[in-house]
Amino acid sequence: MSTPAPREPRGPVDSSRIPRYAGPATFARLPRLDEVGTTDVAVVGVPFDTGVSYRPGARFGGNAIREASRLLRPYNPAQDASPFALAQVADAGDIAANPFNIDEAVETIEAAADDLLGTGARMMTLGGDHTIALPLLRSVAKKHGPVALLHFDAHLDTWDTYFGAEYTHGTPFRRAVEEGILDTSALSHVGTRGPLYGKKDLTDDEKMGFGIVTSADVMRRGVDEIADQLRQRVGDRPLYISIDIDVLDPAHAPGTGTPEAGGLTSRELLEIIRGLSSCNLVSADLVEVAPAYDHAEITSVAASHAAYELTTIMSRQIAASRG
């Protein structure tokens, strides 16, 4: 069914009139949600990092990405699209998650996502640590049923518990499988690498239904072949993409909490995302940017570009569905 666009989307601040570095930062200098009322794509921050196992600081990731996104321009040549003209994209601000109580934070994030998705918007969430993917997936699954998942990360994040805690940044996808909110015939990690606790990490992960495209696979087989394989795995199912910025090599993303050598380049990540542009992307997150360890915004610039590509995929699809 095609629904008419309610009005012309309001785009970013015109950077030929108002310098890019002026004023408070919203993602890509887009309007705030309260300035447009409703939106097709909501860019929302989740400043929460109580779930981390190593360096803290991802609570500042969303605002660092917003700052770094001032230089994004309105036409995306790689996808031949003007994402902010095809659909309304707006910055919905931050979800106020309790930093002292993980269970409560997880509930708050799920409820806020329910509210946004309930308006018909798709979400582009800026973390925050990877814990937040669980409540976001819960909310997405309430709307779409179990979803396909492409998870870009150095880590599996299908571990069981840390210090007895079930909700951490290393465990969201095991919880999600246990809860039946993922379509276990269409799950893949991308960019996996680095030391594990034991081989069982991999056998458990495989039993949950995940495929793995390692960082070395990307290097050996190339981005086009990898994107083809991922597209085939996902088909036309509703797809959620979760990007942990540590999927990038620390040379491309030093500003993160659990860095691992031997990762993707930012160019490889962006090209793989673009190769997924025909997938039915219902929402996405980008997590684990920890700006205190960053230099010259290397990490947050890469993150802002990845979020831009994801947003472009969503707004193209929204425009296409309106005909």
Ligand SMILES: N=C(N)NCCCC(=O)O
């Ligand atoms: N989700 C991220 N970034 N890291 C998970 C690492 C879990 C660990 O330290 O074992």
Ligand SMILES: [Zn+2]
């Ligand atoms: Zn990770």
Ligand SMILES: [Zn+2]
């Ligand atoms: Zn992760």
